[in-house]
Amino acid sequence: MTDGNQFKAALWSDIEHIYQAILAHPFITGLADGTLPRPAFQHFITQDAHYLRDYARVLTLCATKAAHEEDVAMFASHSAGAVAAEQELHAWLLAELGTTADDAADVPVMPTTLAYTSYLMASAYRGSYAEAVGAVLPCYWLYARVGTHLRAAGSPDPLYARWIEAYADPSFQDVTNEVLTAAARVAWESSAGMEILMRQRSLGAARYEYLFWDAAWRLEEWPV
Numbered sequence: 001m002t003d004g005n006q007f008k009a010a011l012w013s014d015i016e017h018i019y020q021a022i023l024a025h026p027f028i029t030g031l032a033d034g035t036l037p038r039p040a041f042q043h044f045i046t047q048d049a050h051y052l053r054d055y056a057r058v059l060t061l062c063a064t065k066a067a068h069e070e071d072v073a074m075f076a077s078h079s080a081g082a083v084a085a086e087q088e089l090h091a092w093l094l095a096e097l098g099t100t101a102d103d104a105a106d107v108p109v110m111p112t113t114l115a116y117t118s119y120l121m122a123s124a125y126r127g128s129y130a131e132a133v134g135a136v137l138p139c140y141w142l143y144a145r146v147g148t149h150l151r152a153a154g155s156p157d158p159l160y161a162r163w164i165e166a167y168a169d170p171s172f173q174d175v176t177n178e179v180l181t182a183a184a185r186v187a188w189e190s191s192a193g194m195e196i197l198m199r200q201r202s203l204g205a206a207r208y209e210y211l212f213w214d215a216a217w218r219l220e221e222w223p224v
């Protein structure tokens with residue numbers, strides 16, 4: 001029931017402090033200035049490859065729940081195309097890091113990765129279309145914003161620069177804008193109560209986005 005632009009502004013104001021915390025995190029500042037230790041980057045890419053497998057499934061659930069056929073097609077295409085492009089990038093980065101996507105797939109899914117993908121799965125399976133969109137929106141939005149922010153300075157490390165380029169790329173900005181448009185429309189078509197649930201799902205996902213960087217920085221493993 002809220003106007004689209006107003007709703008987008010509300011969603012961003014909910015998560016902006018998390019975006020600022022991400023930009024200030026040593027993982028991100030290290031990507032930009034090239035000081036991020038390679039093991040932390042490898043941990044991140046390895047866990048992100050696990051993440052993307054479930055993320056693709058979650059996007060198909062968004063497609064299934066969508067009310068409008070454009071949204072069905074959009075989420076199905078992101079699940080198949082956009083995620084595949086990221087997996088290709090990851091396979092290339094893993095090769096440059098001296099390993100392979102197959103070997104990375106054998107590394108256990110670490111606690112934060114499991115928590116985040118479980119959160120997305122639960123939001124999409126159990127929630128409404130609005131809640132499912134709320135949960136996936138920060139995945140797009142924060143990466144698009146982080147990529148754009150980092151591109152301004154680039155990175156002296158060629159692998160980190162390549163990663164930054166992928167998310168600053170207009171194609172990633174385009175898919176993000178498509179989902180923002182869908183989010184604004186579903187809010188407009190939803191009740192005030194559902195808008196609140198959608199914003200809660202988005203805030204939770206944004207918190208996991210922060211934790212995901214932090215887990216890589218800490219080289220998180222299962223303590224037991």
Ligand SMILES: Cc1ncc(CO)c(N)n1
Pocket residue numbers: 048051052086138139140143209212
């Ligand atoms: C954890 C995470 N969030 C968002 C994206 C962007 O799709 C990604 N690759 N990984």
